[in-house]
Amino acid sequence: MCGIAGIYTKVPSLGEQLGELLSRMLVQLSDRGPDSAGVAFYRDPAPPGSCKVSVYSTAADPDWEGLAAELELAFGGVVEPLVRASHAALVIDADAFDAQAWLLEEHPELSLMSAGRSIEIYKEVGLPRDFVRRFGL
Template structure:
C-alpha cells in the first residue's frame, strides 16, 4: 500500500521548518505501511556529499572517518545514527566512492550530490525520524515514504527513497510488471540496480533518461510508455520536484499548492496541518499527467 509525502518550498521563510513539516506528514501516513520509512532532504548546497549507511556504525564510522582524513584532510564526516554524511571536494568524489567499495564492503551509499541527503531504516516513521533528527533539518524541498513491503524483504535496502543519480531520488506507491526487463536494459547502459525493489528500477530508469538529456518532466513523460504497471511516483532533483500517476491511477494521490509551497500526500490527511492549507488549491493529480516544479 505505502504512503508518500513531498514538499517543495517556493519561498525561503519555511525552509527552517522543512524537516518538521515533512516528518509530521510522514507520521500521518504510518498506517499505509509501517515496516520501514525514509526521507530525502535537499538542504544547503555543498561541493559534494555522500550519504552512507552501515549496520555496524559504531565500528565502521570511526574507521571510515580516519580513512577519509588520510585521503584528504578537508573531507568531513557527520554521523546521524546508522547513517553519515561525508562532505568532500567534487573532484575527489568518484575516486573516494570507488575506494569505499573495496575498503568498506559493508557500507551502503544511500545517495550523493550537492544538496541531497537520504536517511532510511526499518521501523515506524516516528522512530526513524527521531533516530535521525529529521525534525531539525532545513532545506528547500524533500520527499518521504513509509513502506508496506510486497515484492521484497523488509530491509534498509528495500526502503525508499531510492537514488541512482546525483541529487535525484524517487519514492513509489505501486508495482511495476516489467522491472526485470528494465533491469537488463539498464545494465547494458551501465546503470546498476542493487536492491530487489522494483522502485529502484524506476529511479534508475529516470536517471538513464536524464543522462540522455531529458529534464525531469520529459523523463517522467517517457516513463508512461516504457514503465508497465500501476504507480504513483514523487521524484526529487537538485532544483525540482515531480509527480506522476500511471494511466489507470488506482493509487490515491493529492496535491496542494499555495504561494509558498507545493505539497503531495497519498491522502489529504497528510496535508491538513500545513500552514495556509485552508486557502490552498487542492486537487487530485490526473492520470498519465506529469506535474513538476523547479526553482
Template sequence: MCGIVGLFMKTPRYRPELGRLTEVMLHEMRERGPDSAGFAVYDGDRDDVSRLTLLAEGHDPDWSATAAALEAALGAGVDVRVTHDHAVFETSGDGRAARQWVIDNAPGVDVLSYGRRIELYKSVGDPALVAERYDLASRQGTHAIAHTRMATESAITTNGSHPFVTGADTCLVHNGSLSNHNQLRRQLIAEGESFQTENDTEVAAGYVSWRLRSGDTIDEALVRGLADLDGFYTFAIGVENGFAILRDPIACKPAVVAETDDWVAMSSEYRAIARLPDVGDAEIFEPEPSRIYSWSLAA
C-alpha cells in the first residue's frame, strides 16, 4: 500500500494554508500507511539562504554548538530552528559546503534535505501524530508532498520513511515496490551514490539523483527511469518550483489528480482530495501510465 499526497498552489490564495490542507490530505491516507509518515514543504519567502533539514534520531545533540562550529567553518551565520528531533539550519554561506561539513563533522546527524526552499520531516508512527509533532498544519509555502508508509521491502525506520532526498530541493515519494533495486543499488554505488538503508525507494531516489547530477532535467531522468526501474510505482517528485508524478506502464498503483484555478492536488485516493476548498470546481482525472505530469511556478 502506502499513501501519497501532493499539493501545489498555483496562486498565492491558499499558500498560507498549505500545511493545514496538506495535513487534511495526509490524514485521509493514514489507513494506507500507518507505519510511518513524512512530508516536504517548499516555502517561497527566502531565496537568499541555503537550508538543511537535519535529523538526530534517538539522541539529543547540542544543536547550538553544532551550528556554532558550522558558522566558524563557513565564515557565515547559521540560524537554527529545532522541531523535536529535526533541526533546520539556514545560512547565507555556501549550502553545499554546509551539507558536506555536517556529513563529515556531526556524528549521528542525518541530512534529510538541502537546498534553498525545501524542509523535510519524517518519522515512524501514526501519520497524524507525525504531522502534529512536526507542526505541519502551521507551515506555509507553495507546495508540499507527503507520504504514509506501509512497509513491504525494508524495515520500519525513520530513514526508511519517505520522502527521500534526490538532490538540492528535490525529493521523492513512492507507492509500490521495485523488483530490481538490489542490482540497481550496486550500479548506483559504482556511479558514486551512497545509500543509508535497504529500502527500494531510496534506490529510486538515488537513481533520480544520479541522473540529475549527470545533467538530465527531471523529465529526462524520469523518462530514463521508465526503462531502468522495474516494478510497480506511482512516484511524486518535489522540485524547487513544483512537482511531477509518474506511474509505471502497468499502473496498478493508484493516483488521482485534481486541478482548479488555484491549486493542483494529487493523491493515491480521491478521499484525500475531497476535502480541499473549491473541489466541486476541480477538473479531476486519473494520470495515464508511463506519462510524466508536472506543474511548476511560472518562471
C-alpha cells in the first residue's frame, strides 16, 4: 500500500526546514508497510540548454565521479554529482532526451529516476524512517 506526503511552500525561509518537515510526514506513513519511501524535490533549475537527471545505483560504492567525467566528455561542461546515498543528481549540458538516451545506452546498470530542469527523485525500498536517516533529510 502506498502513501504520499508533500510540501509546497512559497516562503523561502522555510527552505532550510523542508527536510525536517517532510521527514516527519514520511515517518507517519510507516504503518502503511515497509515497501518503499521516496521524495521529489523541485529546486535549483538547470541553466537553459541543460538538464538535471537523478540516477540510482545498486552498486555498493558507485563511481559517481567517473560518471561525471564521462558525461563531461560526451556533452562538455562541468558535471558535479550531488550524491545522496545510492542516488546522484547531475546537471548536464544537454537536453533531457539526449542525456536520457546516453545514460540508457552507456550505463544500463543505472536506473534513471528523473530528467528535466529542476526535479530530483530519490526512492528506496524499506521503511520511511530508514529512508530519512539514509538520505539525511
